[in-house]
């Protein structure tokens with residue numbers, strides 16, 4: 156697999172420019188750009204400048220993060236999501252970024268939705284988004300998040316939706332922490348069931364040893380530092396023939412307190428053994 160850096164990891168102690176420079180220096184193959192950090196970059200730069208950086212660099216863009224709250228949106232929210240999504244499609248096409256990460260809605264009332272309601276809404280919304288994205292040649296990676304506040308939580312539920320959408324442009328972003336958050340990865344068989352052609356993105360991240368009811372994104376750790384069976388997950392993906400990104404995506408405030416260079420260097424060193 157190829158080493159990737161997700162900009163969440165240093166979102167509060169770096170910039171897109173700095174991430175690009177450091178990731179190139181430490182040998183990352185891919186970067187997943189955050190749309191808010193891209194918007195900041197574009198205050199003083201252009202997409203043409205970003206494209207020209209990638210043309211001359213080893214590192215390449217892989218996936219934008221992320222279009223969120225796509226389910227059960229009010230008309231106002233839908234308008235907001237559509238605007239960001241169109242901006243992402245345009246930017247992706249301009250710099251040759253192939254994927255956009257799409258995240259199910261997080262809201263307190265999601266707990267009250269039945270799985271059938273979530274299935275029907277997700278299929279409808281993803282088909283519509285795929286249609287919008289088609290002219291831009293960008294593909295959508297739908298990412299289940301195990302916490303009960305999100306409406307699509309398990310890999311099984313996510314794959315049922317993706318299989319029903321049945322479009323080559325729609326696949327899954329498999330995030331080790333987000334799967335752990337659902338049921339401590341009790342059923343690793345769900346990973347075997349993902350067809351290779353639907354596996355678009357792998358977020359590789361570890362976490363602290365805490366009960367599920369306490370565990371949150373701030374407890375993510377650099378791969379190899381925690382309790383998630385990342386060797387098993389990575390080996391399953393490799394056995395399937397997956398050779399694309401393994402991207403370090405951490406939301407740990409402690410890492411945001413550090414110098415970005417030390418985090419980016421350490422993450423590269425410690426993640427390589429899983430590739």
Ligand code: ZN
Nearest residue numbers: 298330358404
């Ligand atoms: Zn993720």
